[in-house]
Structure formats: structure tokens, C-alpha cells
Amino acid sequence: MEKNGQTVSVLDERNTVIGYTYPKRAKGLVKKRRAEFVSDSTIRLHRQCPTYENMEDIEMDQSKYITVNPRTWHKNPDRFDQNTGPYSNVSDPAVYERFMIDNPLAGAVTTLPRLTEVLSLGSWSWDFTSYIAGNIHELEPNSEYHFVFWLNGGENDRSDEVCRLQILFTDNPGIASRSEFGAGLHFCLNRGYIKPLKKYNGWEYYDIPFTSEQARYVQFQLVSHRAPMALMDAGSPDLYRDLPDMADPYENRRPQRHNIFFADGWPIDKWYSTANLKREEHKQPAAGNCPPFPDFVHNPQIHQTFGFGSRDWKQGVVDNIMEEIDIDDILEEVKQDILDGLDMDAIKKCVMDSIH
Numbered sequence: 001m002e003k004n005g006q007t008v009s010v011l012d013e014r015n016t017v018i019g020y021t022y023p024k025r026a027k028g029l030v031k032k033r034r035a036e037f038v039s040d041s042t043i044r045l046h047r048q049c050p051t052y053e054n055m056e057d058i059e060m061d062q063s064k065y066i067t068v069n070p071r072t073w074h075k076n077p078d079r080f081d082q083n084t085g086p087y088s089n090v091s092d093p094a095v096y097e098r099f100m101i102d103n104p105l106a107g108a109v110t111t112l113p114r115l116t117e118v119l120s121l122g123s124w125s126w127d128f129t130s131y132i133a134g135n136i137h138e139l140e141p142n143s144e145y146h147f148v149f150w151l152n153g154g155e156n157d158r159s160d161e162v163c164r165l166q167i168l169f170t171d172n173p174g175i176a177s178r179s180e181f182g183a184g185l186h187f188c189l190n191r192g193y194i195k196p197l198k199k200y201n202g203w204e205y206y207d208i209p210f211t212s213e214q215a216r217y218v219q220f221q222l223v224s225h226r227a228p229m230a231l232m233d234a235g236s237p238d239l240y241r242d243l244p245d246m247a248d249p250y251e252n253r254r255p256q257r258h259n260i261f262f263a264d265g266w267p268i269d270k271w272y273s274t275a276n277l278k279r280e281e282h283k284q285p286a287a288g289n290c291p292p293f294p295d296f297v298h299n300p301q302i303h304q305t306f307g308f309g310s311r312d313w314k315q316g317v318v319d320n321i322m323e324e325i326d327i328d329d330i331l332e333e334v335k336q337d338i339l340d341g342l343d344m345d346a347i348k349k350c351v352m353d354s355i356h
Contacts, residue, residue: 010035011044018045022140064140066218067233068149070098070119072135076178076221094130095228096121101260104201104232105150108243118260119231122154122224126346129162131178134220139169139212147208147220148236153259154229155190157270158343162225163190165208169215181221185210189229198240199247202258202265207237228261250277271340 006020015038021029026043029035035043075094096119103116122130139145147167154163168176168184187194187208196204212218222231248258248265254272258265266273 007041009042011038011042013044013046015044022143024140064143064145065236066137066145066147067235068119068231069135069233070117070231073098073119073132073222076131076133076175078177078179093128094121094132095123095224096130096132104203105240105243108200109239111239116232118152120228120260121222121230122226122228124156124226124228124345126226127349129223129225132222132224133175133178133181134222136173136175137218139215139218141212141214141216143212145210145212145218146236147210148206148234150203150205150232150234151189151196152203152230152232153257153261154224154227155256155259156227157255157272158226159191159255161190161227162223163227163229164188164223166221166223167208167210168219168221169213169217170219171216173217176219176221178221181219184221190227197237198243199245200243201246202248202260203232204257205234205237205240227256228259230260250274253277271337 006022006025008021008023008026009017010019010021010026012018021043026035026037029045030037030043033046035045038044073096075092075096077092098117098119100115100117103112103114105112106114106116119132121132147165155161165187166181166184167187168181170176189206194206194208196206198205210218222229248254250272251257254266254277256266256272262268264274268275270276
């Protein structure tokens with residue numbers, strides 16, 4: 001008997017069948033001394049095996065985790081040359097690179113190294129899109145897999161970016177072109193379409209589950225447009241079980257999320273920089289119920305303070321308020337807000353187009 005390709009019977013110490021597993025999984029359990037082979041198609045679990053008490057654990061162990069290895073990703077042109085490979089299209093404007101950074105999780109997860117490598121792709125430009133494809137993984141049929149990774153960036157302050165993951169199932173071991181990925185699964189990784197499991201130091205942890213069905217291979221493609229993003233390899237969710245959430249305290253006010261492109265995570269000259277939001281926060285009055293509005297007409301103390309009688313109290317309030325307003329400051333703030341909202345790159349492009 002078999003269950004979804006799980007052809008190896010699993011016995012308890014009384015030789016009672018308690019489940020089924022894959023041949024590769026059975027070899028792994030024997031290698032780790034958690035079981036022993038009874039025959040080519042049967043294993044017996046040892047009593048100390050952590051999966052012994054509940055066969056659901058064996059089912060969970062069939063979940064496989066695939067993560068990002070920056071060294072196995074490449075530009076993905078529309079046509080793949082079988083002779084020269086994916087790097088033949090030198091005119092492809094896609095932007096990507098890999099480099100080492102200080103590990104943002106180091107210290108919080110003691111088993112992680114101090115430095116780690118990231119895959120970075122895309123730019124702030126509006127006139128081309130980066131297509132970066134990952135290596136090919138062979139699948140076991142009808143199995144659950146998880147694509148796990150840490151993500152940073154992938155959003156701009158205009159909300160017109162593309163930050164997308166595409167997963168393609170195929171029986172062809174060759175590298176798929178970017179257009180072929182249109183037939184696969186598409187995941188938007190921006191604007192909260194998919195919720196991350198963790199947020200820490202500007203990075204977000206994603207776990208994308210999928211089922212292999214009958215396909216033999218899976219390939220991944222990342223698409224970035226108008227906002228660069230960076231990806232870092234990840235382990236299973238258990239590795240980060242004790243990692244606390246450290247979300248941006250101003251994330252509900254900022255138009256884009258943290259990006260390692262900026263030293264502070266956000267441009268320092270924008271209204272949503274951390275320094276500007278902190279200054280604005282300090283100007284805000286403490287939250288609480290508004291006190292009752294005073295009776296200007298019948299309150300002698302108000303009359304004495306503002307220096308007006310019952311007939312002209314409204315004008316007196318207006319005059320006092322106007323004295324506190326600095327018109328020049330207001331004009332400067334309005335001017336700065338307008339300049340911040342202008343897309344200078346787009347304006348330059350329009351000017352150059354009109355000249356040509």
C-alpha cells in the first residue's frame with residue numbers, strides 16, 4: 001500500500017503499521033538512527049524517535065523548505081540561448097547584484113553568522129523592469145513545499161511599484177524564460193497582500209507554501225519595478241520561534257517600508273524620514289478628552305485676559321490667534337510639500353522627450 005507516493009511502511013515497536021513515508025525520508029530516519037530497516041519497503045521507528053508518539057509529525061516532516069541562495073540567481077531574458085546560456089543577452093537592462101552585509105538577525109538568533117549574503121535587484125527607475133530567476137529544484141510528487149526568505153524594500157512612496165514572486169511548475173529541466181513564468185503562480189510581496197510571519201530590523205520573513213502536484217521541477221522568478229528589493233536566505237519558522245517582532249513604529253504613517261538602499265532605511269530629506277516623524281510626534285499634544293470650551297461671554301477672567309467685551313469677543317480671539325501664526329513659515333511648509341511631491345526624474349524625462 002502507498003499514500004501519495006509514500007511507498008515505505010512505518011512500524012512501531014510492536015510491528016504495527018502507523019503510517020507511510022517516502023523512500024528518501026525513510027533513509028534519512030535510518031541515517032539519523034531514529035529507525036531501522038525491516039525490509040526494502042518497511043522501517044521500524046525506535047522508541048526514542050521524536051516522531052514516534054504521533055505519526056502526524058512524519059506528515060509534517062514531508063514539508064520541505066526551499067530558500068534563497070544568492071549565488072544561484074541570474075538575469076532572465078525572454079529568450080534563452082542553449083549554447084551560451086542565460087547571460088547571453090548583454091543588453092538586458094535588468095539590475096541585480098549580490099553582496100555581504102551585517103546580518104540583521106545576528107545576536108537575536110545565536111546560530112546565525114555575523115555576516116550574510118543578500119540578493120539585491122531592481123532600482124528606482126521607471127523605464128525598465130528587473131527579472132531575476134532562481135535555480136531549478138526537483139520535486140517529490142504531491143508534496144507540500146515552502147519557499148522561505150527574508151525580504152527588505154520593494155516599495156516606493158508613490159505606491160506604483162512591482163514586487164512580485166513567480167513560481168513555475170514544469171517537467172522541463174531547462175531554464176524557463178521570463179514570459180513562460182506567466183503560466184505559474186504569482187505572489188505580490190508588497191502593500192500587505194501577503195502578511196509576513198515576522199518583522200525584524202526592517203526585514204520581513206515570508207513563508208510561501210505550495211504543493212508540487214505531479215510536476216517534476218519548480219523554478220522561481222522575482223520581478224522588481226520602480227523600487228529595489230533585497231532577499232536573504234532563511235530557515236524554517238521554528239528557527240525564529242523566539243525572535244520577537246520588531247516592526248517600524250511609524251509603519252502606518254510611512255508610504256513605503258524600510259529599504260537598505262538608505263542608511264536610515266528611508267530618505268532623510270522626505271517628510272516620512274524617522275527624524276521628521278519624531279519631530280512631528282513631539283509637537284503633538286498628549287491624547288485625552290478635550291476640556292469644556294469656556295464661556296467667553298460670561299467669564300470675567302476671559303474678558304480680562306484677552307482684553308475685550310462681550311460684543312467683540314470673537315474678533316478678539318481671531319486677533320490673538322493671528323498673532324501666533326507665522327505666515328512665512330506656512331508658505332515655506334506649503335512650498336516644501338509641493339517640491340516633495342514632484343517627481344523630478346519624470347519631469348526631466350518629459351523635457352528631454354519634448355526636445356527630441
